[in-house]
Amino acid sequence: MSKYDLDRADVLINLKDQTLSLPKHNKFYVISSGKNGIGEQENSGKTPRGWHKVAEKFGADQPQNAVFKARQWTGEVYDQQLADTNPERDWILSRILWLSGLEYGFNAGEGCDTYKRYIYIHGTPDSEPMGIPMSHGCIRMRNVDVVELFQLIPINALVHIAE
Numbered sequence: 001m002s003k004y005d006l007d008r009a010d011v012l013i014n015l016k017d018q019t020l021s022l023p024k025h026n027k028f029y030v031i032s033s034g035k036n037g038i039g040e041q042e043n044s045g046k047t048p049r050g051w052h053k054v055a056e057k058f059g060a061d062q063p064q065n066a067v068f069k070a071r072q073w074t075g076e077v078y079d080q081q082l083a084d085t086n087p088e089r090d091w092i093l094s095r096i097l098w099l100s101g102l103e104y105g106f107n108a109g110e111g112c113d114t115y116k117r118y119i120y121i122h123g124t125p126d127s128e129p130m131g132i133p134m135s136h137g138c139i140r141m142r143n144v145d146v147v148e149l150f151q152l153i154p155i156n157a158l159v160h161i162a163e
Helices: 080-085 143-152
Strands: 011-014 019-022 027-030 050-058 066-069 072-077 093-101 120-123 139-141 158-162
Touching (some): 019 143, 027 143, 093 143, 120 143, 139 143
Antiparallel strands (some): 011 019, 050 093, 066 072, 066 093, 093 120
């Protein structure tokens, strides 16, 4: 059993339904999670479950559709021309909320650490489908949605990811 109560969660992510909700703000979003499914093992490309916190946030002063690499703004703003010239890139856009697991041995610690796996909530091109798993383990959102989420959710906000 977890030491956290779902009533304390700032962010609830339902992987089965591919949704993210903010109960305290009465907000609801469609997301896209890991194409490889659900799981905590490093290098799996799967989305981890359980209790997390927002450890760090990036992009507060950047434009919507700002392109990030290694959590740094590249100076680029995503558009179709940029996409056409870089078809292989895995786009991380607009904002990043970097998650850290809170359950040692499950989503924190050796071999399963959400933070060390670089699992984010982030924006993705608006041409990408939502509601179906398509990411490399992260939680992808529409850019307008992740910008709103970023403004509403502070560092250390509690996030629960469930099947």
